[in-house]
Amino acid sequence: MTYVPGMAGIAHYFRRRRAVALGIAASGSGVGATVHPIMLNSLFHGRAGFRTGVRASAGLNTGLFVIALVEKVVPSGLSKSSSEGRPM
Numbered sequence: 001m002t003y004v005p006g007m008a009g010i011a012h013y014f015r016r017r018r019a020v021a022l023g024i025a026a027s028g029s030g031v032g033a034t035v036h037p038i039m040l041n042s043l044f045h046g047r048a049g050f051r052t053g054v055r056a057s058a059g060l061n062t063g064l065f066v067i068a069l070v071e072k073v074v075p076s077g078l079s080k081s082s083s084e085g086r087p088m
Helices: 003-013 018-045 049-071
Strands: none
């Protein structure tokens, strides 16, 4: 649900090193898709239990979304109405 918009945002902000940026993002999503279920399984079947495991997952996702929102910066040469700006 967030993969395609994330890739579109990366493709929009990077001009010169777009392939490298998309490669890093794609590999990061693969690592996250592998680690997250393993983490949930160990939380659900461990001492934490289902309720605490779901809360830990929600907290992790919320924290990562907040970091993504804080780090999202519009380049100085790029206005909201214009898509032509300085290449990054």
